[in-house]
Amino acid sequence: MSKAVTDISEIRCLPIGFMDSGLGGLSVLKEELRLLPYEDFIYYGDSANAPYGEKSTEEIKRLTFSVTERLTEHGIKGLVIACNTATAAAVRELRCAYPQIPIVGIEPAVKPAYEMSRGGRIIVMATPMAIRQEKFRQLIARYEKLADLVTVPCGGLMEFVEKGELDGAVLDGYFREHLSPYITHNTETIVLGCTHYPFLRPHLREFLAGREDIPDIRIIDGSRGTAAEMRRRLDECGLLRTDTGRAGVLTIENSAGDEMVERSYKLLKLPTD
Ligand code: DGL
DSSP, X not given: OOTTOOOHHHHHTSOEEEEESSSTTHHHHHHHHHHOTTSOEEEEEOGGGOOGGGSOHHHHHHHHHHHHHHHHHHOOSEEEEOOHHHHHHHHHHHHHHOTTSOEEEXXXXXXXXXXXXXXXXXXXXXXXXXXXXXXXXXXXXXXXTTSOEEEEEOTTSHHHHHTTOOSSHHHHHHIIXXXXXXXXXXXXXXXXXXXXXXXXHHHHHHHHHTOTTSOOOEEEXXXXXXXXXXXXXXXXXXXXXXXXXXXOOEEEEETTOHHHHHHHHHHHTOOOO
C-alpha cells in the first residue's frame, strides 16, 4: 500500500496487485476475478524482460523487486506474485521488505498432485531457473521420497504464450521433444509449474489424446489455490471490499507496451476497452 494511505477503509479500496514476467500471471488473475468480482486489480506483466526463467537468481530478484516497487508506489493492498520463478527466487526477501502488505506467491501444485495420486508418475513442468531454486528443490525433495516425481525443465515454452501461439505444429514439436520422453504408461498427473502453461492446456490435452499408448492424464496448476489464499489473507486483515454493489476495475500494464496489454485482455477474454 502507498505510505500516505493509513486509514483501513481507504486501504480496503486500493487495488490488489498482480505481477508476472509477462502474460502468464493472467491465469491466476482469471481465478481471482472469479473469486473477488468487486475488487479492483492492477496487473503488471514484465514481458520486456521475459523470460525470467532463464536468468540468474540475482537478476530475477532485481526485476521482481523493481516491479513490486512500481506497484506499491501505485498503491496496492495486497500482492500476488503470479510467477513460480519469481516466487521461488524472491518471495522471502519481498515479505521482509514489505511487511505491511500481504504477499502471496505461487508454487507448483505438487502437494495436491500427491494427495490425489494413486501411485502413478507425477510430472512437474517448470522453467529451468525455477527448478534450480532452493525453495523449489525443497518442495520436490519432500515428495520425491513418496512418489514417482519427475521435473521437466521447459526452457522456451513460455514464449509460445507471449507470442500468442497457443496451438499448432511447432508447439506439438516442442511437446514431442521435451515432454514425451518423460511420459510413461503409468503417468497420472502433469503439474503446470509455470503460470504461462495453463494457456497451453487445451492443446496439451489434444497432444496427449493423440498418444494411444498412455491413459488419461490429469493436468493441474496452482492458480486456484493461490487466488483463494489471497482472498483468505485479505479477509483475515479486514481488507476485503464491503461495497459489493459495484463491479471491480481492472488495469493492465506491460513493460513491452500496448500490444502486450491488448494480448492480455484477449487472454482474459475481456474487451480491450
Ligand atoms: N510465468 C513464470 C512462472 O510462473 C515464468 C516464465 C518466465 O519468465 O520464464 O514461472
